[in-house]
Amino acid sequence: MDLWLLYSLMKKSRLFEEAVTQLWEDGLISGEMHLGTGEEAIIAGVVSQLCPGDAMAVDHRGSAAFLMRGVDPTLLLHEMLGHEDGLCGGQGGHMHLFSKEHLAATSGIIGAVGPAALGFALAAQTLRPGSIAVAFFGEGAMNQGMLMESINLAALWNLPVLFVCKDDGWAITTQPGESTKSGMGERACGLGVPYVGVDGLDVEQVWQATRQAIERARSGNGPTFLHAHCVHLEGHFLGLILLRITRAPLRELPGIVGALIRSFMHPGGGSLRERIAGVRYILSSILATWRDPRRYSTNDPLERVQTALVSNPARLKELDSRIEAEISSALASAQQEVVA
Amino acid sequence: MDLWLLYSLMKKSRLFEEAVTQLWEDGLISGEMHLGTGEEAIIAGVVSQLCPGDAMAVDHRGSAAFLMRGVDPTLLLHEMLGHEDGLCGGQGGHMHLFSKEHLAATSGIIGAVGPAALGFALAAQTLRPGSIAVAFFGEGAMNQGMLMESINLAALWNLPVLFVCKDDGWAITTQPGESTKSGMGERACGLGVPYVGVDGLDVEQVWQATRQAIERARSGNGPTFLHAHCVHLEGHFLGLILLRITRAPLRELPGIVGALIRSFMHPGGGSLRERIAGVRYILSSILATWRDPRRYSTNDPLERVQTALVSNPARLKELDSRIEAEISSALASAQQEVVA
């Protein structure tokens, strides 16, 4: 395990997504934008171990995985800006990234990574023995039938798949307690796949667990379910209402609260008790966001790994500036085209 | 528990399905025909405990459940013959039986009973507290995503559902080892629902387990997963090829074997080893059918319960002839209309 390499992958992804955020804030990227900031340790720990011929099925948070897999950041940025020279000619956008060369595909349909990884692994088993497929998805996706079906089938057919569940404790505004009755270990067991739980903020742990799982898969011993907790520092997507409220309550709350109060007071409807229960739900979502570990920098996986490397500040600095240069140049190229 | 009542439900269902078989053999019923012969103990053990206001979501084997729930056998037979005075005006047929009065619905789509029972239970929870919903399905259905999703959601919402898995070890020609990686207990646990396994050939056992599960559900303690083994004495559907082969090999095999041999010998294709593996698959399916417990009458749930009642032969005889009379009259009515 080369911690420097892992760090550089994570750092690159972070800087890239900061650039994306800027473009998005400037209105140059349209529609939704889901970032992977906060899950970089999971992606790096897994993607750094992929070989040529391995395939990736990625969900709506595709940038980090694509970038770490070696897709050119300029191509990615151009894609997000909708340029014709983007990775997909501007036709895909951040939720529909595809690189045939890297056997890497995303889908904005929750759970679709399951069938995709299954198919990739089937092709690997037949055409490229020793190659594997990875699926990245969130804990919310685990209630999508097709993902459950796919895990069972991968286990049954003994396919070389690594199912990676990035559990950030949120599916947009819904928490696991509202969506999943069983524990994730039980869910995996009920689908016939071995379960490994790791701290997704710790890239070394992810790397170690992944190494074993990948080895199993490569040597024909079937799939593994890797469950890794993380925090999405920017929330579900840029501009998420819950995060906006906690970050700028004075700006955001008045508009929301006025309508809530009018509705709460409106004659006709539930009992006072029911109404209060409704208010409680909203308050507790806001409080959960407030208290969310994402607010503590100790939960930033990048800072964690950095701590392990500060003993060599010169190398770190040099590495940082190399990555910064790469991303800045991609950003500059993207912005240049916008101007033109 | 009234064993006489359970017996009479099972007997009625058996005789009814024998009548259906006759109509089907005579070509008066078109299309597929899935019978419940062999699963009567499961259906009786459950359905006998339903009350007004309870709902049933039933799969492609609907007759037994409908009959035992109190739907008029004449209406059912007329429906299967496609008469306008059938239960559904002849428009549904045996895979699409509906009785609004009994809150009973079937679907020919595997797994659809999951969402259906979920919705029925949600309505019960809201409109008829204390009422419950039952879902009947096979072990093959447990790999259909929507059923898995529904079990999780029923558990999460603490809904009054009884999920009844009638495990006959076959999904048409596919055996559980080819379809499900985990055990059923693990699967249930992974979906967050308590699991109870029973011998589905023993109506008393089914009744007991059901009683507890239903009580749980009625008193607001959520769903239960009941797993009951059984055999379908007539195979997946009437005329199933595997059963035809084992029952009349001399008639059925020649046509099949000739084509197989030609194909096996055909130049171009797999290695000899692969070809032999293919032949093995077919042989083992035929052998599994041959050796299937369905061939032993000790595995007929009706005979089992009958044994417990022979101590009172007079009552048994009287009961039998009453049921026979009822079914014969339904059959006569159905046949009469065919003639007319």
Next chain:
Amino acid sequence: MTTMNFSEAIDDALAQAMSEDPRIILFGEDVPMLRRNLLVRFGPKRVRATPISESAFLGAGVAAAMAGLRPVVELYMVDFLGVSMDALLNQASKLETFSGGKWTAPVVVRAPCGGGYGDGGQHEQSLWGWLAHIPGLTVIVPSTPEDAGGLMYAALQHDGPVVFLEHKLLSETFLEFLGSGGRLTVQFDVPAEGRRGPVPHKWKPLPIGKAVLRREGRDVTLASLGVGVHRALEAAEFLEKDGVSASVLDLRTVSPLDKTALCEAVARTGNLLVVDEDYEGFGLSGELSAVVLEAGISCKYARVCTQTTIPYARKMEDQVLPNVNRIRTTAMTLL
């Protein structure tokens, strides 16, 4: 008369109906947060969050309707019917026939649809013609706040399954939630009359299956629905300057289709131009030509629809979706 935003009007009609009929419940992903105003008035038993299990909860909505409730099931977007189509294709739509006319499922499926804000082809489909293909489904696509509220109110009283599609460009709430996300730097081509408009003080059901003529004209009939109506109206203004008088028919419901209104409108001008944001082939646009031909009306015909998967880039997207310019130039080819 007050004025309301498009989704506000729908939620308002829904609230009125919910206060009148305790059988109405709402569920779907993030619904407590998305419909928070309804949540604090009707409580969490009637406004529920679901897991990302569309097949389960959509199918549950159908069955709950069969068993006496009046569920409004929300999908995040109509595109996500891909994973849950069975509930509509094989269950809800077929119940009435299968039961010999004795049982129906009065469920309302509410889903945002349509594009024009840069989410790309998996999240911006219209699919109303696709849904209307299935016998037994009612499909509603309103274009103004007044229609949206009135038709939602009607849908809640309807006896069978209704798909109620809400164009995202008209829904300020949704657009803000997904597309702009609080920044002021993006702008979408939102038709003003669709976004906000007058609404009645008390909702009454609008008739389902009645089109409305939004503009009278002599030379060509533009038939459309949803955002397309506004694009057509805008194009009609331009055409007026070109010396062409266009009428604009707002279908409002796809199924049942108001064949009478369509045939009358086309008979008057002799030219039919369909403006349909759904895919061009094998859908609504073709159906309209068939209806007119079947009625023995001879006319010239053209259509401006979505022909391919919707690309992500805003510029390309604008070309692929029916835009004012395409409508205008295509209309001219008919004359």
Next chain:
Amino acid sequence: MTTMNFSEAIDDALAQAMSEDPRIILFGEDVPMLRRNLLVRFGPKRVRATPISESAFLGAGVAAAMAGLRPVVELYMVDFLGVSMDALLNQASKLETFSGGKWTAPVVVRAPCGGGYGDGGQHEQSLWGWLAHIPGLTVIVPSTPEDAGGLMYAALQHDGPVVFLEHKLLSETFLEFLGSGGRLTVQFDVPAEGRRGPVPHKWKPLPIGKAVLRREGRDVTLASLGVGVHRALEAAEFLEKDGVSASVLDLRTVSPLDKTALCEAVARTGNLLVVDEDYEGFGLSGELSAVVLEAGISCKYARVCTQTTIPYARKMEDQVLPNVNRIRTTAMTLL
């Protein structure tokens, strides 16, 4: 020339292709038993059984195709796309656009379709127009053994996703497996020319998207596909006796549609009657009228399609599906 049954021809073409191209694999529920002749020739690695997990294995077929295989995924019936439509609606069909034209999924989805044997409305749908509505899907519906084999062979070489629909009434194997199940007491209205016919010794790909004129006529053009072609041919014989000369166009593929052949055929007779077993509204039948009108051809138009959920009872079913009598009387109304 040898003769073969319909499904036999498909399996024969498949076998030839499998022996030429090791990337072709087959999977689906009960496929080892249903395709047992292929199983004993190509082995269980290439002919696989799946659980009842359509979403998983259909989606896997798409992805396996992206990664270099040429999977043929079988569904028990096209109706079961309800639970697994996402793989076609949002993945396979959109890949080429989304990837900027750089990646495609050469997967063949093989599914029995159609009715006429008494399984009822959840198991007898056609849905070809519904599928063709989605840009990016190729939809094939052959009507003879020769076309079935040749088009399957072509599908296996095609670069994108293909839905290959096999009408159950034409497939003796399927009908025997499901409908008659070994008894001799039921009879279905199986068109002889569709059931069995001449086939080439060695399969060559037939062009996808080319219709064929099965019968020349002067007065009216009957456009159809699948079993409908044979119904139309039979009706044409009756019409001949009534003094009406009908041509019969077999579309063979729904998407891409052979617009040229259609327009030519309609231009010659001036009358178009569509015979379509799929649902009437918002589908193929409407599309054909739009294509003709767009081409500026004026014609009279009528259609004989399936208008409602297909009822179970054989008698009612016969009335609901396009039958010879309905075709004949509807054709007369055009003249």
